[in-house]
Amino acid sequence: MLVDSYNRVHNYLRISLTDKCNLNCIYCNPNSITNRLEKASQILGYDELLRLINIFSEIGINKIRFTGGEPLVRKGADDFFESLKNKYSDITFCITTNGILLEEKLENIINSGIRKINISLDSLNNDCFIKMTGSSELTRVLSSINKVQEHEINPKINTVIIKGINDNEILDFVGFAIERNLNVRFIEFMPFNCNGIWNKGFMPYTEVKKIIERKFILVKANQDSSEVAKDYKIEGNPGIISFITPISEHFCENCSRLRLTADGSLKFCLFTPEDKKIDLKIYLRDKNYLDSDISQIIVSAIKNKQPERPDIDNLVQLKNLNMLKIGG
Numbered sequence: 001m002l003v004d005s006y007n008r009v010h011n012y013l014r015i016s017l018t019d020k021c022n023l024n025c026i027y028c029n030p031n032s033i034t035n036r037l038e039k040a041s042q043i044l045g046y047d048e049l050l051r052l053i054n055i056f057s058e059i060g061i062n063k064i065r066f067t068g069g070e071p072l073v074r075k076g077a078d079d080f081f082e083s084l085k086n087k088y089s090d091i092t093f094c095i096t097t098n099g100i101l102l103e104e105k106l107e108n109i110i111n112s113g114i115r116k117i118n119i120s121l122d123s124l125n126n127d128c129f130i131k132m133t134g135s136s137e138l139t140r141v142l143s144s145i146n147k148v149q150e151h152e153i154n155p156k157i158n159t160v161i162i163k164g165i166n167d168n169e170i171l172d173f174v175g176f177a178i179e180r181n182l183n184v185r186f187i188e189f190m191p192f193n194c195n196g197i198w199n200k201g202f203m204p205y206t207e208v209k210k211i212i213e214r215k216f217i218l219v220k221a222n223q224d225s226s227e228v229a230k231d232y233k234i235e236g237n238p239g240i241i242s243f244i245t246p247i248s249e250h251f252c253e254n255c256s257r258l259r260l261t262a263d264g265s266l267k268f269c270l271f272t273p274e275d276k277k278i279d280l281k282i283y284l285r286d287k288n289y290l291d292s293d294i295s296q297i298i299v300s301a302i303k304n305k306q307p308e309r310p311d312i313d314n315l316v317q318l319k320n321l322n323m324l325k326i327g328g
């Protein structure tokens, strides 16, 4: 079992499949950082990922989410998902995607047995979608959401609200949740160093909630204590509204997450500084290390996980944090 020094059991691994992306979200991948992407040889191969999934499954991981960058831009990702089918009955596999390539890859994804799909969507308005992502493909994302629902899977929608950019769409997103019977999750904007707009753009979830409560009654939904989202039903309506509050009310005390970066480093937190990550690729590529050695390295290293994320002033100053590589 993966237990840290604060008795937190870790059962959830997020794997960044690639640090490449087909969108340029202003809060994650503005054009300026694309030239810092890793070389292909630095990215873990599928065989290395399979080996690590085996190792992690032996030490208590039972939920794995593929993320990125955009996981579906990686060549062979859908074949890789299919190769996992029926191999790990104890692991629930999930994907977080921007939805651009989802519709065309959906059949393979469904065939692989993946049923938990989160789709990021920050605007329902064409012009604002272009402003936020650099892409005019909003209709592709909406069409992917429809297709996923046609398979009787209800995707969760991840929405980052930025003051002055898309905060005028908060009620539109609630309407979208109601109309489509979806779970829309408002995620607080986090200050990664590639987004100098954080100071002006951050909007605490309480402000977002207040705007919603001018028109709707939100009723706290029962939920699993391991879930980081605060879920609410919308009285008298279908759909769920959630708030993910890493900034104003962090959830570190119940953290069960580990993160594997696209280049094979293990991070215990989104905000783990570069010099505190564990480079598993070194051990994977050294024949002297057996799987049992690598699991031992992981089990020991987790004891050094910090009790909680750095405070806001320190967060804003963190350098070299690249959401694409870490996997949001």
Ligand code: SAM
Residues within 6 Å of the ligand: 021, 027, 028, 067, 068, 069, 070, 071, 096, 097, 098, 118, 119, 120, 158, 159, 160, 187, 188, 189, 190, 191, 192, 195, 323, 324, 327, 328
């Ligand atoms: N490309 C995929 C996508 O967009 O869903 C997966 C990777 S993306 C890094 C994962 C999630 O991180 C997305 O929901 C995105 O909105 C969120 N994210 C990225 N940068 C963020 C930031 N600075 N603050 C809050 N959420 C962020």
Ligand code: SF4
Residues within 6 Å of the ligand: 021, 022, 023, 024, 025, 028, 029, 068, 069, 070, 098, 120, 323, 324
């Ligand atoms: Fe790409 Fe996702 Fe980051 Fe947007 S949030 S730039 S889609 S990785």
